[in-house]
Amino acid sequence: MFGFSPEQILNGEIPNKRRFVEQIKEAAALRPNINKQDLCDPCSNQSSIPNKL
Numbered sequence: 001m002f003g004f005s006p007e008q009i010l011n012g013e014i015p016n017k018r019r020f021v022e023q024i025k026e027a028a029a030l031r032p033n034i035n036k037q038d039l040c041d042p043c044s045n046q047s048s049i050p051n052k053l
């Protein structure tokens with residue numbers, strides 16, 4: 001129902017699958033920086049993370 005509740009649909013709201021496209025794009029762009037914040041102790045020290053083989 002593209003983010004609408006069943007009640008909203010029954011009350012005449014028209015589903016729009018592009019309703020959250022811009023918000024999703026913005027969140028995806030911000031996510032890498034957010035994920036790097038507040039790392040736990042082992043992850044905050046990049047030298048303790050093994051390199052992929």
